[in-house]
Structures are given as structure tokens and as C-alpha cells.
Amino acid sequence: MGVSSIAPALPKMANVLDVSNERIGLLITAFTIPGMFLTPFLGVFADRIGRKVILVPSLFIFGIAGTACAFATDFTWLLILRFLQGVGGASLGALNVTLIGDLYEGNRRATAMGYNGSVLSVGTAAYPAIGGGLALLGWFYPFFLTLIAIPVGLIVLTKLDNPEPDNHKNIKSYLGDILKALKSRTVIGLFAANFLTFIILYGGYLTYFPILLDEQFSKSSLIIGIMLSGSSLITAFASSQLGNLTKRFAESTLIITAAILYLGVFLSIPFIENIWLFALPIIVFGFAQGINIPSILNLLTHQAPKEYRAAFLSVNWTIIRSGQAVGPFLLGLVYGATGLNGTFWISALAAFCLFLVASLAIKS
Template sequence: MTDETRATTDAGSRSSAPGPGRATLWVILASATLTVMAGAILGPIVPAIQSNLGVSESLAGLIITTHGALIVAVSPVAGWVIDRVGPRRPFVAGLLLYGAGGGAGLVVDSFAPLLASRAVLGIGVAFVYVGVTVLIYDCYEGRRMSRALGLRSSANSVGAVVWPLVGGGLGTLSWQAPFGVYLIAVPLGVVAAATVPETGRSAAGESDGHGADGPDATDDGDEDGADGVTGVLAALRRRPGLLSVYLLYFAANALLYAIVVFYPGLLEGIGLTSSLSISLYLAANGAAGGTSAALYDRLVERTGRHALVGAAVALWVVAFAFAAAADSALTAVPAVVAFGLGQGLVFPASFAWIEALAPAARQGQYSSYLASAGYTGQFVSPVLFGPLVPAFGVRGVFVAAAALSAAGGVAFAVALTRR
């Protein structure tokens, strides 16, 4: 990986496209919070879903996780489409699918149709997630791109704080009421159609020969411009930093969900049993991440992405060490704050690296793999860390997470030294 942002060759050919206004950025940031809201808003009402639908706890949990599986599967398709037609139309379509799939829960009152609606929601999220990423790549450059990427990650963190509280509040009215919040994506899609510009990505790809049959924007040869597995393997071979970014993003999300899934158990062990108390600690994690992400553009300009990621990994080691040792309400605070600060630096850095490393005409495709890596990390986190709880207790999860973070930090330092 390299700190220098690659000057993409299609920038000039897109220069005739209308520039983004302030409304475009607000639409992008609002949409970023929706990708977090997709599952978070229903977390507080899983027991109510279970009792009202008459299903087991595991089946009720599928209502939360099904959309994530669809995101992993559909994101590469979304990236392929966006590279060919530009991000605007798939992004708007994704918002409308999001509203339809998520809002269906207002009227659906049986398990199978509700699960199907969550699959539709996942397809919508995939197109919104990748669409937001590529819109930032296409609409902003340099410091403005760093700023937009940082604000996007900050918006994600804010959503992680706000939407569960909204879901819990509406859940006191009825178990179906929280589903109504998904409908906000429909008017947002209308606003996006009116304010988000066409970026000229498809036209630029065709005119520069970056289409399906043309060469890549870089000088790495024709292989990077190929579609399918061959093209992906060629790009990863020529740009091994891409694989490192995917691994970093996978790890960041897996470690995040180690906090989300297992930290409540640790808090209960030290006497913090109320859902409100637990939510405040998770909210502190999100708030810390939002703060560091909002400062990302200033920090990266002064230090570079490698330094920020190195600092983030160090923060993670400290965070999990504090978590393993926490024995009171006060000593449990530094862990979530330190992890959140690191997370807020890694997320925008990862997206910036994809923009810099991916073939210019394939940024949608390669950013979609980042989305798949992240949601896979979230999904497998309980599988990776869960078996440690019976053997070593919940603190064993955080000891293991600290050790993995430290090992990752050493590998990162060795890679930089060899570079």
C-alpha cells in the first residue's frame, strides 16, 4: 500500500460532469447512516419479534442477519453495474429498494414473507453502500475526498448510536413500528434523484477504452481490465496492497463485533445489567469513532494513512487489554473509547486505499469487495470468538482480540519495513 493517491486517468474525461453541491454531500451522509440502520434499528426488538411471530430465538435472529448475507453476495454485482452505468442510478434504485424491503415489516406479520422482505432490503443496502463509495470517489478529489470519506465513516458511527435508540423507543409502541423508519429511504431517494449528479464514469470508461473489452487505466497491462475471476486475480497479483486492505477491513469489522456481541456480557459480569447502561457504552464506542473519523482529513494530511492505521492498531491493543482487565463501570469506559477512536481512522483509510489502488475503471467492483469483506467480518466474529467463552470466560475473547491486534500490528510494521 502507498500513501500517495494515484492520479486516475479518467478524471479529465469526467471534468465536464456537473460538480457536486452541498445537497449531494448531505444525501451521501444520510444514506451512509442507513447502511448501519439496516440491522441496528431492530436489535432492541428481537425478543418482541420472536414472541409475536411465534418463532425460536435463532429464527428471530435471522431477521437481523439475513440482509447482511445478501449484502455480501450482491455487492460485487452492484459494483459491476456501477462501473458500467455510473453510480447515480443504481444508488437511487438502491434507496428505493431499501425503503420497500425495510418498510414492508409494517404490514407483514408472518415469518417467511418478513424474511423475504429482509432479503430485498439487503439488495438495496448493497447498491447504496457501493454507490455511496463510488460517488465519493467520483465527486471529490484530494483533501475534499479525505474529508468526505471521514464524514461518511463519522455518519456511520452516528447512525450506530442513534438508530438503536430510535428502534428501542418505537418498539415500545409495537413490534412493527420500527420498520416504519426504513421508509425514510424513499423520500431520500427522490432527493438523491434531484441532487446527485451524473459523474460520467460510464462515458469516461468507454471513451478511454476502460470498458469491458478495453485496457485498464493504469500501465499494468490488459489483465486488470478483464472481467471475472481472471481480472480480479490479475489485479491482486499486480497490486497486493488491495488484498491487505480487504484483510484490514475484515479484521476491523470482526473486532468491532467482538465489542458489539461480547462486551454486554462483560458489563453484566461487573454489575451493569440494564439495557440502558449497556447501550451507553456501545454509544460511547460509536461517538469516539465518529469523532476521529470527522478529523480524518486533517490527520491524514499531517501524518499519512500508514501512520494513522498503525496508531489505530495500537489503540485496539490498548482497548482490548483494558476490556480484559475492566472490573468496574469506570474502568470499562476506556476500552470502548479507544477501540472507537481506532475504528474511525481505519474505515476512511481503507476506502481511500481502494480508490488509490484499484483499477480506475473498476473502482465500483473493487470497493464492493471491501463491503463484502466488512460484512463477512461482522458475520463470522461470533463464530471466531464465541468458542472462547465457555473455555475462558468472556474476558478470554478480549485477551484473544488483543493478541490478534498485536500480531496484526507487528505484521503491518514488518510489511512497511520491507517496503
């Protein structure tokens, strides 16, 4: 929600707030930066004092700061509020996956990760369309969607019954165990894969693909949102099949396949001149997302015992946030230097690097 609901409105925000296309991606970067620094500390606290103690306040901050963005009067204030919203969102993704890891094992965990990916993708599918439609009323309306985080926080507080870690290790032993696990070649490879994946997603796809549709095809924020939603629906379907797919294919094979598909998508986008022909890369991108991200998360969760799972996955979430922040910023520089097509060439290069990482460093 923090990104996908506003992505279709970015061109309109740039227009209304008189911000260049190179700078508008900072709205995504400002949201993702807090996660780069706060998430590991929040993960440690979640292991030491409990998951819900961190999760509930995070949901409240996310909802309140996100809604406040709608009342920002200039770009600077909007960036500040997006940063605060990012503080609230810093722990949400990591704790979500941590709780799944706490509750499920084996193939049931792979299936649960797939269903989680499906739910996220349905949200990612719905939010661009909803956000794009709301942006027709005004650039600020998509931010009101974050209000839903407040009742969700209340439900988690009163209804969620989850196992909490019984962590009696001293902090030195606890941190030593985490560092030992993080040195694994497979873990490092998985972190690199996530970093590259989110550079591709947040840079090439969610930031500069909408700008392409606006600049070269003059599509409204609603149409852009619907097009982005199409790939997310495919992602939801592919993710829901992860349990079945992992019975036949190793997760590393699925990640390699996704990298090849990403490469094809971004090599093709600059050559498409008919708006309807974007259907194929949108479908292919969605399928790649659906088999890639849940596979990475399932492999990482398998590497981390419950006693330090939140901290371990929080480091991964920091890697994800780094990719989310670097992607729009890096491609903004590329856009300024080479133009729009250059952003897609760099995204294709990132996909090729993902292929190399998955082939050489990741083992299921």
C-alpha cells in the first residue's frame, strides 16, 4: 500500500507540485529509507520482547502518518510525512513473514508463503487501480487508503494469537548466532537476489513504467493503475501455486526462471509502440514476481530458527528497503543522463545480475 497505491499518481503529483520526473521518485525513496536503518533493530526487539509489541504501534504510525500526507501543502512536507510513514512501515513486512515462519513448517510453510504472496499481490493489484481512480479526484486522495492500518492494528492487538519466542540467551550469544547464520553463501545470495529484485520492481516497473505510459502514450492515472494491477493479479495466481511448484522444482530454479523473464520484459519495453502490446510484458512480469519473491522468502525463513527469526528476516527487509530506495534514485539519475529508455536497459542489467546470483550462489 505504501508504494503501489501512489505509483499511478506520481505523474500527476509531479505536475501539481511542480516537481521534475527525476525528483518525484523521492516520494518512494523517502518511504523506504527508514526501513533500511530501523528494521534490524525492530527485529531484535521483536525477538527479545515479542512480535505484537512492535507490530501494533508500527501499524498505528503507518496509518496516521500516511493519512497526514494527504494534507501536505508542498513537496518538502510530503517527503517528511512519507519518511514518518516509512518509520511505521519499517517492521511490517519482516514481522509478517516472521509470523508465518513461526506458525508453519515444511511444505505447509511454502504453501503459506505462496498464499501470503497472493494476498499481497491482490492488494498490489487493487491499490494501483484504486489509487489511480482516487487520483482523478485529486493527487492527495490515494493517501487516505492508509487509514485502514489503524483498525488492522486494533485487530492484531485483540485477536492475533501467535507463539512468541522464548529467548533467554544473553544478547552477545544471540547476536553471535545471527552473524554466524548471515555469513552463509546461500543467505548472502538470497539477500543479493532480493536487493536486485526490488531495484527492478520499484525502479523500472513502479516508477518509470508509469512515466513511460504517461509521456509516450498519454494515459491517465486510472489507466496506468489498471495496467499495473494486471501484473499483480498474475502474481497472485503464480504465488498461490508455490506449494505445488516447489514439489516439482527447486526454489533456486524458480528464481533463475524469474530472472530470465525479467530480462525479457525490460529488453522488450522500449520497442513497444502499441499500448495493447504491453499486455505480454505485464503478464510475464507478474508471473516472474509470483514465483520469485515467495521462493526467496521461503528459503530465507528456512535458514532462521525461531529464536532469532525476526532479526534475521529484518536484515532481509533492510536489504529489500535498500533496493526500494536505490531503484528509483539510481534510475532517476539514469533518466536524467540518458532518457527514459536507459532506465529499462539498467533494469535489464539488474535482471541479468539476478540470474548470475541465483545460478552461482543460491541453493535450495
